[in-house]
Amino acid sequence: MGLLDALTSIAGGASPEHHGVADALSQVMQEHPGGMDGILSQLKQNGLADQVQSWVTPGENKGVSPEQVQQGLGSSTIESIAQRAGISPAVASGIIAVVLPLVVSHFSGASGQTAEAGGLAGLASKIFGSKG
Numbered sequence: 400m401g402l403l404d405a406l407t408s409i410a411g412g413a414s415p416e417h418h419g420v421a422d423a424l425s426q427v428m429q430e431h432p433g434g435m436d437g438i439l440s441q442l443k444q445n446g447l448a449d450q451v452q453s454w455v456t457p458g459e460n461k462g463v464s465p466e467q468v469q470q471g472l473g474s475s476t477i478e479s480i481a482q483r484a485g486i487s488p489a490v491a492s493g494i495i496a497v498v499l500p501l502v503v504s505h506f507s508g509a510s511g512q513t514a515e516a517g518g519l520a521g522l523a524s525k526i527f528g529s530k531g
Contacts, residue, residue: 419484
């Protein structure tokens with residue numbers, strides 16, 4: 400089973416909340432200065448350097464908690480994602496904590512190069528399906 404298959408399997412029973420977070424996260428990535436690289440830099444600066452490094456290099460990904468996502472992305476970003484998705488910030492943080500390491504790892508591959516924001520939007524759409 401490939402990584403994309405695994406991600407799709409994880410989200411197999413994706414709820415409307417998951418769809419909303421995927422869409423909102425994609426929008427935030429596209430709007431963030433620097434795109435995916437900017438988000439990863441922000442996470443590193445806010446105490447998640449070890450986790451981010453594990454996502455962009457070959458090997459096992461270190462997990463993050465919803466609290467670490469909140470710390471790394473900041474309250475305003477989490478609140479923006481939650482508002483766009485129509486859910487609470489706590490639920491948004493929980494979903495992002497699961498999806499973000501997988502997405503970053505998928506796009507970075509063995510080269511350690513990060514993805515473009517559009518790549519995240521495309522993967523999020525594949526993982527969660529399209530809202531109709």
